[in-house]
Amino acid sequence: MKREPDGEALALAALIRDMSAATTAAELAGVFVRGAIDAHRLSWGGCYWRDAAARNLLPLAGGHARADALPALALDELDNPLVYSLTAAQPCRVEHLGTLVDVGEGFERLRERLPRRGVLHVTPLFDSSMRAAGVLAVMGGAEEVQAWLVSLPWQLLLQAYGQLLARLQQADPAARSEPAKPGQRERAGAGRLLAAEFIGVSPVARSVRNELQRLADSSLSLLLTGETGVGKDHAAWLIHQASSRQGRFVPVNCAAIPKDLIESELFGVVRGAYTGAAQAREGLVAAAHGGTLFLDEIGDMPLDLQGSLLRLLNEKKFRPLGASREQGSDFRLICATHRPLQELIRDGRFREDLYFRLRQQVLHLPPLRERKEDLPALAAHILLQFNREHHRNVMGLSERALALLQAHRFPGNVRELRSLLLVAAERTAPGGWISARALADLQSVPHGVTSAGDELELLRTLWGTNNLPEAMTLFERHLLSDRLRRAQGSRRLAAESLGIPKRTLAHKCQSHRLDVGERTT
Incomplete structure (x- = not known):
């Protein structure tokens, strides 16, 4: 049974009064958590705060039970949803x-x-420095x-609660402890970066995060493999950021990069090296x-540049x-x-000695x-980033929209997901939820659904070809046309989904005569 509006207002007023009277962080946390549980019939609530050494999350409140009955949570448990929310500085939700x-x-x-049952939702709380x-x-x-999440009074109250809690916690001598050593701080910082930037709660995501942190501590050469759009460039950046390299x-x-320019781009040029080299340029x-x-x-x-790269790596x-x-x-x-490098080696297009290096x-x-x-x-x-960059307030995905995404195979992987969501978010009203219609409209040619006959016919044509260049041209044109339709004509989004520069896409569109009536944004 829901509270009447007047009753809810009185309950909030009483809660604010009790919060104002709290003299310790633990007392304040207990008041707020119990109020949230009672107001929205939640089954459990708890509040944790980071210790000064940045080693643990310490319990401040545990619903209607004693806080000291809850365990401390080590901050190196990056897959713990409470630790994940803190380190990523964003909400975390676990359905089961x-x-x-x-x-x-x-x-x-x-x-x-x-x-045993219920949705777990974790919200980060920020100190006076907005950390x-x-x-x-x-x-x-x-x-x-x-x-509870969409209740405006409670979300405003949550912000005030976080600020009051930070103030009381800072004034509590018992909350202070020995500062972390430099090495511990660096490793904790690397862990927070990986948790914030490599998103995911699945066992696969946790395994990749652990590998990224291990690889960041190494100086050996690293080869990243995976399909287009899985985020290899992002993983490389994360490894660098988490490393000690300055x-x-x-x-x-x-x-x-055009083949005739890649050597000068990599190694640089001295003045007068060739006609037009009016000044030196660092590589x-x-x-x-x-x-x-x-x-x-x-x-x-x-192939001829691969030998120069091998020598560079060795010397x-x-x-x-x-x-x-030199x-x-x-x-x-x-x-x-x-691409499978071993196949390129068999075809004579990649050096085997460089591959092993x-x-x-x-x-x-x-x-x-x-x-x-x-x-x-x-x-x-992705939507949090969109809201910050565009000053919007798209709430998230509706249940049907999420189900539609989960049924999709995503041949373009995370890059395709990002492209779909950005376009859908732009078409969603402020304060609204992305609908299944917004996503379905973007997928004008859903894989294996509405155009299975067309897709099968294309596959038969390609498979039965006796002209490889012609088949490759046909496939490229079909793929480009499909991505442009999904991106509502936006070349920028289509190029991002394919992992190619926008100028490359523009050139290909021109050669395939796909440039009529399409947006260049």
Whole structure:
């Protein structure tokens, strides 16, 4: 039975009075959590705050039970949803606790005190410096939790609660402890970065996060593999950011640079090296000194340049075009490819000795279809970024929209998901939820649904061809046309979904005569 409006107002007024009278952080947390549980018929609520050493989350309130009955949660348990919400500084939602396996000893002890059924929703709390310093966790039925989330008075009260809690916690001597050592701070910072930037709660996502942190501590060459759109470039950036290297992260797309320019782009040019070289230009290898050089689509590197790269890796020296002396550069090399390099080796298009030099370490990034549990978290993260960048307030996905996404195979992986959501968000009214219609309209040619006959006919044509160049041209035109329809004519979004520069897409559209009536944004 819901409260009458006057009764709810009186209850909120009484809660505000009791919160104002609280003299300790634990007292304030207890008042607020109990009020939230009673007002929205939630089954459980709890509040945790980070200790000064940044090692643990300590319990402040546990619903109607004593806070000291709850376990402390180590901040290195990055897959714990409470720790994840703190480190990522964004909400975390778990539909079924049974899906969380091997997420840390602290959470397993907490799970014993939680209801067996219900949605768990965790919200970060921020200190006076707007850094995430604590979390508020609630459990209940999906409707009850959703009602609490969309209640404007309670969300405003939650902001005030976080500020009051931070003030009382800062004034509490018992909350202070020995500061963390530099090495501990650096590792904790790397863990927070990975939790905030590599989104997901599935076992697959947790495994990748652990691998990213392990690889960040190494200086060996690394080869990233995986399908187009899985986020290989993002993983390379995360590894660099989580490492101790102080230099720049220098990305190079080997497929986007013309073959006759890639050598000068990598190694640089001295003045007068060739006609038109009016001034010297530093190469990307020199720019990566002290940092990380990321070679994306390494399988597209020209064969004659592969020998120069192998020598660079072995000797850490290179010679700019037109130079008489060699230069040195200390960098960590990360390469990525979606192509099978061993097949390229058999075809004579990739050097085997370079292949073994590149794959001192290998990390395979899984496709999105193998981590469908991460779709809600990924969607929430993408929409949070959209709202911040565009000053909008798209609430999230409707249940039918989420079901539609979960049924899709996502051949374009996370890049395709991002493209779909950005277009759908632009078409959603402020304060609204993305509908299934918004997503269905974008998929003018859903895979295996409305146009199975057309897709099958295309496949038969390609499979039965006796003209490979013609078949490749036909497939490329079909793919480009399909992506442009999905992106509502936006070349920028279509190019992002295909992992190619916008100018490359524009050139291909012109050659395929696909440029009529389409937006260039």
